[in-house]
Ligand SMILES: Nc1ncnc2c1ncn2[C@@H]1O[C@H](COP(=O)(O)OP(=O)(O)OP(=O)(O)O)[C@@H](O)[C@H]1O
């Protein structure tokens with residue numbers, strides 16, 4: 701579905717990704733785990749066409765992503781849940797979801813009401829809090845809004861940038877349960893995470909990113925059980941404060 705090959709990207713004189721290759725197959729959760737500064741957000745933002753491609757290729761089906769703009773990528777069905785959620789705090793939960801629906805400029809296969817019902821079913825809390833200003837919600841609820849907003853755009857591939865950021869373990873568990881439900885519904889996801897254990901438990905396939913390079917990959921279950929990988933890359937991953 702998504703194929704990234706030899707991708708290089710960076711900021712100004714600094715190259716951050718040095719030839720990253722990965723594949724996301726349909727209906728799978730693929731995770732990219734890596735410590736603070738490994739280049740996870742840079743990868744997600746390059747796929748979203750927010751950062752220029754310096755070398756390599758990215759294709760989604762038969763589409764060459766490097767030739768498209770960021771809004772085109774959303775229209776193709778690649779939708780991002782950004783790091784730190786990036787919600788419109790003064791707006792209500794419902795208004796944030798409406799903005800998510802409007803991101804999709806293609807003819808909508810689903811109506812606004814259908815998408816909203818889908819999101820409310822997944823996150824009943826967002827229904828209860830529909831008219832509340834987003835800034836007044838808990839961190840976990842805000843993450844639900846961020847995921848809900850992306851789902852409103854009817855994604856084929858959901859890119860999740862550290863949805864666990866700043867959340868308590870029980871809340872992370874709840875969010876990851878929802879991702880599992882979404883996979884069962886047939887959605888494909890690319891999840892980048894610093895929380896390696898949680899991500900490996902959830903994902904089908906995993907890549908370990910270290911200083912802009914993929915240093916290990918394999919079925920998530922195998923990586924989780926691999927002592928060498930754990931000791932080298934996962935043992936000292938700092939938890940978010
Ligand atoms: N806008 C920017 N301008 C210059 N350098 C940047 C910029 N954003 C990130 N970097 C640098 O690129 C490298 C990778 O950053 P990136 O945000 O992709 O890492 P990350 O894996 O997402 O980290 P984290 O887990 O903290 O979110 C870091 O060295 C960072 O300082």
Ligand SMILES: [Mg+2]
Nearest residue numbers: 740741742783
């Ligand atoms: Mg990041």
